Amino acid sequence: MRIGIFLVVAQFPGQRPERVLADSVELVVAAEEAGFHDAWIAEHHFMSYGVCPSATTLAAVAIGRTTRIGLGTAVSVLSTWHPMALAEQAAMLHHLSGGRFTLGVGRGGPWVDLEVFGTGLDRFERGFGESLDVLVRALAGGRVSADGEFFRFREVPMVPSARLRPVVACTSASTLELAADRGLPMLLGMHVDDREKAAAVAAYEARRGERETGHVAAVVGHVADSTREAVRELKEAMPRWLEPGLAGYVTVDGRARAPRDVGEYVDFLTRVHPVGSADRCVETILRTAEATGVEHLVLMVEGLGDHRRTLANIRRLGAEVLPEVLRERR
DSSP: OEEEEEEOOOOOTTOOHHHHHHHHHHHHHHHHHHTOSEEEEOOOOSSSSOOOSOHHHHHHHHHHHOSSOEEEESOEEGGGSOHHHHHHHHHHHHHHTTSOEEOEEEOOOSBTHHHHTTOHHHHHHTOHHHHHHHHHHHTTSSEEEEESSSOEEEEEEOSSOOOOOOEEEOOSHHHHHHHHHHTOOEEEOTTSOHHHHHHHHHHHHHHHSSOOSOOEEEEEOEEOSSHHHHHHHHHHHHHHHHHHHHTTOOBSSOOOOOOOOHHHHHHHHHHHSSEESHHHHHHHHHHHHHHHOOOEEEEEOOTTOOHHHHHHHHHHIIIIIHHHHHHHTO
16 A cells, blocks of 8 residues: 655645745754655646646655655646656656656536646547557657647657656546546545545446556645644635635636535544544545555645644654554555
């Protein structure tokens, strides 16, 4: 089993984005020292929910500060990237890290990013499959060309070339089908519970016709002396980030966006994810792996919004939770 951390690079009220970015690199260093397998970084634009607009850039900085831990993007938003440009970035990071980098990509949403970057709503709604195909061909090594609706260019060599298999964030049936058809592992979000994760894995395997061992699942991870204390801490802290953060999602075409009840969401996160005493965190991680068949979990550790306490959370998870999980799953 593999256990990593997941960094949204969240900006809590009163924090400066540049400080949050610098602190995030320190969190990756701490995760390596604590024994985690990898660290995954989210990409967001024009919002305080996450203040990292380039997960590949932040991963590159973290690669330079570490020697063992894997780095991944969770995710790079393919609807606003040119797939060839993203493939080039991924290939560079693969080589510069000695093979420690994993590219995670996602469709994203109908957000204003599509307008700002000029890719448009069609790329989000109809172009994800084509974007994914160009990316996969580019990361197969060799030469690449395209003759589709959204991408059309002559054959060019991939420089540098690298053989990488992306991971795909799957939050809809259509994206799941695209990933399964191409044999690409899924990244499942922390907004779904074990039952929904298990259903996604089952649907993937039914469509693919075989088992896939590379899926990744994001969960919240927070440890305290007692479960009651851990839940209380997150319920007090997380709404301060989520309320303004989620409000930053602005649709490109003015379509209505279903509001999320932040209190209910935090309650859900603390109930279904490894939040609690060390024993409860171990029990929850093992239950998730058993129920879903996903053997790679990444823990969102930033819930308190305080750098010092987040460092302490990572170190405590590494000392009290990680060894027990790995012992049980050997």
